Amino acid sequence: MSLGYARLRQWHFRRALADRFRGMGRTAIVAAGFLGGAGVLAVAELLTVLANGLMALTAAHLPAVERLGVVLGWQLATLGLLWSLRGAIFMREAEPFLATLPIPARAVWRADALIAMQCYSILWLPLGWLLVALWRRLPPAPALLACVSYLVLVGCGLLLNLLLLRGAYRRAAAMALPLLVLVAIRPQSAPGVAVLLCATLLAAWTAVRTRPRRTATALPPGRARAWRERIAVASALALPVSLHALREPLAVRGGCLLGAWALAMALRAGHTPAVGLATALLIGLSAMASLALYRLPALIRGTVLARLDFLAGHRRFRRRVTVFAAALPAALFATGLGASWETANHALPAGTVAGALPTYPLYFYAGLFVLGALASAWPREATRWLLPVAHFALTLVLLMATLT
Numbered sequence: 001m002s003l004g005y006a007r008l009r010q011w012h013f014r015r016a017l018a019d020r021f022r023g024m025g026r027t028a029i030v031a032a033g034f035l036g037g038a039g040v041l042a043v044a045e046l047l048t049v050l051a052n053g054l055m056a057l058t059a060a061h062l063p064a065v066e067r068l069g070v071v072l073g074w075q076l077a078t079l080g081l082l083w084s085l086r087g088a089i090f091m092r093e094a095e096p097f098l099a100t101l102p103i104p105a106r107a108v109w110r111a112d113a114l115i116a117m118q119c120y121s122i123l124w125l126p127l128g129w130l131l132v133a134l135w136r137r138l139p140p141a142p143a144l145l146a147c148v149s150y151l152v153l154v155g156c157g158l159l160l161n162l163l164l165l166r167g168a169y170r171r172a173a174a175m176a177l178p179l180l181v182l183v184a185i186r187p188q189s190a191p192g193v194a195v196l197l198c199a200t201l202l203a204a205w206t207a208v209r210t211r212p213r214r215t216a217t218a219l220p221p222g223r224a225r226a227w228r229e230r231i232a233v234a235s236a237l238a239l240p241v242s243l244h245a246l247r248e249p250l251a252v253r254g255g256c257l258l259g260a261w262a263l264a265m266a267l268r269a270g271h272t273p274a275v276g277l278a279t280a281l282l283i284g285l286s287a288m289a290s291l292a293l294y295r296l297p298a299l300i301r302g303t304v305l306a307r308l309d310f311l312a313g314h315r316r317f318r319r320r321v322t323v324f325a326a327a328l329p330a331a332l333f334a335t336g337l338g339a340s341w342e343t344a345n346h347a348l349p350a351g352t353v354a355g356a357l358p359t360y361p362l363y364f365y366a367g368l369f370v371l372g373a374l375a376s377a378w379p380r381e382a383t384r385w386l387l388p389v390a391h392f393a394l395t396l397v398l399l400m401a402t403l404t
């Protein structure tokens with residue numbers, strides 16, 4: 001039964017990918033012909049940057065925050081890849097029928113792991129380059145220990161992603177333990193690798209033994225419930241409605257911002273501090289913050305007015321919803337710009353003057369955020385592609401000006 005199940009999953013995965021990316025072959029050929037060798041070099045440089053960021057875990061004096069950024073960057077990149085292909089991986093449409101069949105749980109997890117390893121695809125290239133570089137740069141014993149640590153990182157991260165996508169959050173919390181240990185230790189030391197392997201075995205045992213349990217839902221205490229009701233009424237019910245209805249879009253945007261920050265930490269760890277690197281980080285993080293959040297005002301407003309359509313005709317209610325729908329994303333965007341500025345400042349060399357980091361990217365992307373928030377309410381198809389193209393073009397121009 002397990003062999004037939006594995007073949008069924010593989011067949012469905014290939015057909016789903018073929019249907020999803022149908023017609024992309026011609027686009028890829030045209031893009032490759034247009035970009036030529038520059039596109040290949042750009043992909044190779046991106047993979048090299050990722051491999052260098054992972055290699056930074058072997059540095060002797062790397063701070064814990066940057067180690068966390070490296071591990072988190074890899075984890076979020078792989079989780080985002082698997083999340084985008086979750087429909088093809090897990091056969092969501094057929095799950096109710098498959099649940100009635102006597103399929104062993106280990107066969108399900110084996111099929112999940114094999115398909116997830118296929119989804120990593122091009123990400124195996126920097127991992128292979130990393131293992132080769134470890135044996136070239138380190139003595140045999142530290143290189144072997146470092147390879148074991150990186151294999152633990154990849155394996156535990158793969159299982160953690162699958163548990164998160166399956167909704168087994170308690171087991172996922174257990175599998176996050178080895179990754180936290182990897183943040184706290186050096187991966188090429190023998191005691192560190194021993195502690196890491198013990199934590200991996202403990203996490204695997206806990207994940208296997210832990211069973212999902214339904215917890216009884218209880219109402220919050222009276223004072224907390226009163227504060228929640230006041231906040232809900234003050235926001236014209238926009239806060240609870242938007243958090244309930246937009247849980248997945250908000251999670252995706254938050255994951256993109258967190259992944260961009262983690263990638264910035266990996267770049268900091270893999271390169272020496274420089275003004276150009278700090279400016280590039282500021283441009284990239286500001287662009288991600290603007291691109292991820294500029295649609296939120298229109299999305300929150302449209303969702304709340306659609307759910308509470310019986311109040312949509314009230315002018316004061318619509319005004320309050322509009323104000324709140326614009327205020328929350330604006331506050332998140334300001335926080336993102338502040339975090340981008342602080343991250344870029346930490347990438348400056350020691351002793352750099354205060355005015356070395358330019359402020360023009362903040363103004364450019366703040367203007368794009370405001371323009372995008374206003375254009376999202378305009379019911380035209382052009383707004384779906386015009387603002388992302390503007391973000392991409394401006395980011396490319398600013399990065400080229402910075403690097404040259």
